[in-house]
Amino acid sequence: MVYINGIGFALPKRYIDSHQEDDHDQCDIDKMIELGYDGVYAAQPSERETLIIEAVNTSLIEAEIHRNEISCVVHCYSATFEHLVENQSSRIRKLIDVPNAGYVHLDQGCNSSILALEYAHNRLRVDDTCSSVMILMYEFEAKPIYDRFKSFSSSVMSDGACAVILTKRKSNLEVMATHIISEGQYSEIWRLLGSGTEDFPKCKDVLRNLTIDVEKTGSAIFNDNKKKDKMFSVLIENNKNVYKNALTCAGVNKSDIDYLITYNIGKKVYENICAVLETPINKTSYACGKKYGHVGSSDVFINLKMSLHTLKSNKYRYIALFSAGIGFSWGAGIIKYNNE
Amino acid sequence: MSNDSYINDFVVSTDDESSCTSDFSQHRVRGCFNKQPLDHAEYIAKTFLKRRAVKKVLHTNEIACIIYVQSALSEYLFWPKHNALQNKLNLNGIRAVSLNACENGMLRAIEYATNFTKCNVDKSVLIVSSDSYNAMRKNENINVSSEYVDASCALLISSRRIGYKVLNIIEKRLRKRDGYYCYPTKSFEDIIASESGVLEKFEFPLPVYLDESMIQSLISLTKYDFSSVNIAKTLCVGQKHYGTSSAIVDLDILVGFGNSYPGFISSCDTDFYAIGILIKKGV
Numbered sequence: 001m002v003y004i005n006g007i008g009f010a011l012p013k014r015y016i017d018s019h020q021e022d023d024h025d026q027c028d029i030d031k032m033i034e035l036g037y038d039g040v041y042a043a044q045p046s047e048r049e050t051l052i053i054e055a056v057n058t059s060l061i062e063a064e065i066h067r068n069e070i071s072c073v074v075h076c077y078s079a080t081f082e083h084l085v086e087n088q089s090s091r092i093r094k095l096i097d098v099p100n101a102g103y104v105h106l107d108q109g110c111n112s113s114i115l116a117l118e119y120a121h122n123r124l125r126v127d128d129t130c131s132s133v134m135i136l137m138y139e140f141e142a143k144p145i146y147d148r149f150k151s152f153s154s155s156v157m158s159d160g161a162c163a164v165i166l167t168k169r170k171s172n173l174e175v176m177a178t179h180i181i182s183e184g185q186y187s188e189i190w191r192l193l194g195s196g197t198e199d200f201p202k203c204k205d206v207l208r209n210l211t212i213d214v215e216k217t218g219s220a221i222f223n224d225n226k227k228k229d230k231m232f233s234v235l236i237e238n239n240k241n242v243y244k245n246a247l248t249c250a251g252v253n254k255s256d257i258d259y260l261i262t263y264n265i266g267k268k269v270y271e272n273i274c275a276v277l278e279t280p281i282n283k284t285s286y287a288c289g290k291k292y293g294h295v296g297s298s299d300v301f302i303n304l305k306m307s308l309h310t311l312k313s314n315k316y317r318y319i320a321l322f323s324a325g326i327g328f329s330w331g332a333g334i335i336k337y338n339n340e
Numbered sequence: 341m342s343n344d345s346y347i348n349d350f351v352v353s354t355d356d357e358s359s360c361t362s363d364f365s366q367h368r369v370r371g372c373f374n375k376q377p378l379d380h381a382e383y384i385a386k387t388f389l390k391r392r393a394v395k396k397v398l399h400t401n402e403i404a405c406i407i408y409v410q411s412a413l414s415e416y417l418f419w420p421k422h423n424a425l426q427n428k429l430n431l432n433g434i435r436a437v438s439l440n441a442c443e444n445g446m447l448r449a450i451e452y453a454t455n456f457t458k459c460n461v462d463k464s465v466l467i468v469s470s471d472s473y474n475a476m477r478k479n480e481n482i483n484v485s486s487e488y489v490d491a492s493c494a495l496l497i498s499s500r501r502i503g504y505k506v507l508n509i510i511e512k513r514l515r516k517r518d519g520y521y522c523y524p525t526k527s528f529e530d531i532i533a534s535e536s537g538v539l540e541k542f543e544f545p546l547p548v549y550l551d552e553s554m555i556q557s558l559i560s561l562t563k564y565d566f567s568s569v570n571i572a573k574t575l576c577v578g579q580k581h582y583g584t585s586s587a588i589v590d591l592d593i594l595v596g597f598g599n600s601y602p603g604f605i606s607s608c609d610t611d612f613y614a615i616g617i618l619i620k621k622g623v
Contacts, residue, residue, distance in 0.1 A: 102511040103613060104448060105440050109420065115437065119452065126458040129510070145418055182436035184427030191419040212418070238433070327420035329436070 002124045002166055004173035004335070005065065005132075007305040008058025009162040010051040011292065012043035027149040032156050032293075036267025040158035040293035042148060048140045048159075049095055055161040056096045056136065063132075063165035070101045070165070071130040074119055076112035076137045076297045077105065098134065108182070110263050111323045112297040113137055114331025118178035120166045135164040139296030145192075147211055151294070154269045158293030162301050173304075174336040177249035181242045182329040186231060189218040190326050238330050239276045243322060246332035250318075254278065257334075258316035261307060263299040263323040264289035277322065299323065304335075311337050343461070345454040347619065348503040349393045350495035352588045353384055356580065367592045373472075373490050378421055380470035380492040381408060382428040388494035389429075389466075397502050404463035405435040405456055409445040409584045410470070425468060444607050445469070446493075446587040447615040451509045453497040464498035471583030491582035491589065501622075504591075507602055508618040510561040514554050514608060550608055558606055558616040569618065570594055570603040587617075594619070 017039040018032040032040065043051060060067055073096070075089050089105055108115045113135065120133035138161035141148035148157040166175065190212060221227045247254060260279045262270070267290070274281045285303035295302060300323050311319065321333035353371030372383035388394060406429070408422040422436040439445045439452065446469055453465035470492035497506075559566045572590030582589045587605045594603035606616035 100513065102615070104452070107420070107438055107440070115435075119455070122455040122459045126455050127509075180435045181433060182423055182426060183432050184423035184425070184436060185432055187420055187423035187427060191424075241433075327423040327436070329420075329423070 002121050002175045003171040005167050005171045006059040006063025006165040008055045009302045010054035011160045012041045014042045037293050038291045043159040051161040055163040059163035059165050067098045070098045070134050072133045073101045074104045074116040074135045108329040109325030110296050111325030111329040111331045113300045114323050121175045132167040137162045137298040155266045155294040158295045160295040162298035164301050172338040176334040178333040179246040180331050181238050242330040242332045250334035256318045257320045260284040260320045261303045264294045315339050345457045345506045346503045348496045351388045352493040355490040377470040377472045381468045384492040384494045385468045402464045405465045407437050407449045407467045409449045444609040445584045454506050457499050461499040468494045469584040488581045491585035493585040493588040504619045508562040510616045514612040570597050572605050
């Protein structure tokens, strides 16, 4: 069996409170309020690496494991130019100083966390040489790709880092099952042309295509009601299916789930997800996540850690994790909380 | 089905005729080059799925995961290309994953698929890889030690007892702390704000290769005797470089050796982090 032994996260010093008008220098406060967020965190560039290290160190302490014992690091990322992925990852390897670990790089946008959880769950079950897996997630936005304050109509991005350690050593969080679904027919929405394989991209190309404007890249869909309706029906079905399949794999019923921990999408979409998953919003991590915005793939595990007191005090037993990401992709996981 | 994982079948296509000898032609197919890597990937995957051997073993709805192994080059800044590929192959609704780890990506994909199929014994994983190196060949700032050749490949992994059994997957950091050849010294914002090209600001990797002592050190982690293993050396200095498909080109070479298995494929990435996979034909 596979357990979550440690969760560490770190959020920046600067918090932009949507109710404090003094703080709204670059921020669309109205949008933040409309999407139901109390605020977002914004890191200084110099702060980013410190936050990643802090999250890693906290997870190691909580898991009571030495960094030399980590067999594998699953590095989740999003919002990074693909040309920089390997380079950035190499730098992070050096920073976090986990010397004996192999590295896996996974990207399903904000769903990378549950994809990584699935990888860790599978690997720890079948690979005798692998005793521990660290999942590393972080999100630092300021352009390119996402503007943390403008991001999408469905969420506002926030900054932060999170690390999770899984082993075969018993803890009160047992991973029972995971499931992932991906859907490619709308992938064009996130296609940003840079240059070409004839030449490396130059800065002028990068600057011209710096951010994703979903309204523009997805205009062929959004401006056609029939196509839009079809897309939403696909999204709804996949929300349902990924959750249903994870429950089936875990051998539990929907009615057994005591608490749902999700990513921090804006309130309107969140309410739709709750309706589709037939879960009342007060039995979810919504109240927790709305305080700090959408920290990409880190959301689910930050919310899990922040919800531990709720799980314990209410004697909850079965916890569901749910997330979705660009592409599109969806992920669900079922956790058994040993409330002892 | 079994508790083991098998590379049931594979195809590889390279843009150089000389490497495609008659001895090693069993898994070679005609390629589709001078296009974008995603077009290569689509072509090779469709060609692969039409193969008689694959059609014979693959049941409807059996593919539960598609892994797109991609190197760091394409015309797009940002695009979940694994999703684009699954759509082109009409495989929506299953897992689609990208694995980027330079040349280690392919062996990492085999490792990922092996774990997945051991946990899901009735499912298969399709791995697809493609590279186009026009830009790299032209860029004078990159010090490369090999001749880069465009290549693509596709393979199917499942628990079905057909093809090549994955005996061992091992990982090792070969040299601690003297790697890190490939990480940016400048911040993201500095790179974006610079006047010149994005990648020119990087310390690009020095030649990365596996020598015999490194391979021996990897095999020593398995129960096999180094002298009894056929070895394909992925990414050796001076060799042709088939990008993320290199390991599968090597697998084709191992198949060409005949029945004297096991065979060993290995590669390393820019941190000298190496993965080795020991395979054996049949059960």
